[in-house]
Amino acid sequence: MNETPQAYRPDPRILELGDAVYDVVEAANFPETRLRFRNDRAADEVGLAALSDAEWTRHFGRFAPLPDNLPRPLALRYHGHQFRSYNPDIGDGRGFLFAQMRDHGGRLMDLGTKGSGQTPWSRFGDGRLTLKGGVREVLATEMLEALGVGTSRSFSLIETGEALERNDEPSPTRSAVLVRLSHSHIRIGTFQRLAYLRDDETMTRLIGYVLRNLYGEEPGDEPATRLLDLVVRRTARLAASYMAAGFVHGVLNTDNINVTGESFDYGPWRFLPTWDPAFTAAYFDHAGLYAFGRQPEAIHWNAMQLAVSLRTVSEAAPLIAVLETFGDHYQTAVSEAILWRLGLVPRGAEEDAALVGAVERGLRAEMLPVDRFFFDAFAGHLPDGDAFAEARARVAPYAARKARDHLYWRDDTPCAMVIGEVEAIWSAIADRDDWSLFASKITAIREMGAALA
The missing domain is CATH 1.10.1070 (Phosphatidylinositol 3-kinase Catalytic Subunit; Chain A, Domain 5)
Structure with a gap:
């Protein structure tokens, strides 16, 4: 891993709690790893922006441990009320805690996954994530961040080459693994x-x-x-x-x-x-x-x-x-x-x-x-x-x-995220592997965020 101007500061504090709150797990071995989105703005905050694409994919698609961090991923244990019904049989079923580090402000940050494979809490699930689900989460988190909502950040999205069967969308559908940067899980x-x-x-x-x-x-x-x-x-x-x-x-x-x-x-x-x-x-x-x-x-x-x-x-x-x-x-x-x-x-x-x-x-x-x-x-x-x-x-x-002098305000069309546009962005990817609408939307959202900040 290359040196970065702001140091990468590993700090796997979760180990203080012992194995009463997690299970050691392994990531799935995906057929392929095609990098679709990397959030260098977020990566810079935790000293990881200097990773090459190959290094990025090795850590966030193959889940090679980051230096001096968690040696193996941890699936966290929890219960929960789901629509007000208590369920004691849940936990990280398709994700895990991959690493912890300090950001530039000293906050303890987690890198956690979605779609990284089965865990003891998967029940009957395959532990996978659809590519559409990953694209939607990137769009949601970028929009929320721009609108001032404290949110996890979509850190990485890598397509994994598996064909998934789902009941709530056309199948088979493409698969992905998402990494989130969060202030705790x-x-x-x-x-x-x-x-x-x-x-x-x-x-x-x-x-x-x-x-x-x-x-x-x-x-x-x-x-x-x-x-x-x-x-x-x-x-x-x-x-x-x-x-x-x-x-x-x-x-x-x-x-x-x-x-x-x-x-x-x-x-x-x-x-x-x-x-x-x-x-x-x-x-x-x-x-x-x-x-x-x-x-x-x-x-x-x-x-x-x-x-x-x-x-x-x-x-x-x-x-x-x-x-x-x-x-x-x-x-x-x-x-x-x-x-x-x-x-x-x-x-x-x-x-x-x-x-x-x-x-x-x-x-x-x-x-x-x-x-x-x-x-x-x-x-x-x-x-x-x-x-x-x-x-x-x-x-x-x-x-x-704040003055309304940012370039964002010169266009009379507000940046929005209604469901029709989300579906159009996905259709371009699904039908033609065209990521241009996705990329331009991320740019537009970030411009709005700068105008509002």
């Missing part, structure tokens, strides 16, 4: 498993691991309560950022909520075409449990399950008190997030909340294209008509947080 479900097993010793170690390595704090007198407080704050912000981005994750199960409040694990995601609280992403979400407008409720419910798990090592009263702060944290965060997307400088909690409420009421009433609305609003142009009369009045005293 510790889930709420990780804590649920230890509570289920009554493994208080490992639970205590895990609380300390998260506080020290993910939040930079030494455990104090009430470490479980402190951990819950941090997770509640971060997950409230996550819920708020989904709303401002007009994003529907689709599967907000407890095994899909990271204790750092970073969004990850994208399956049937969608971005809103119009502001519809009842809009769902997953065709199997018949009750609308994870509909757009119910996502804050779903994430709060998941935080409650963390509190239930921590009850095995903590008194109930302080945990309940922390849970009750979720709503206030969410209200503050959603005002900040929507004002950020409107391009406005906050003025005060009550005034900001009133403006955001007026904007949301207008969007619901008019059913406008979400991306079009925010694109125009960033320049100070709210729609005419009665539905936005209150919003226009309330926005008048606000100052712009």
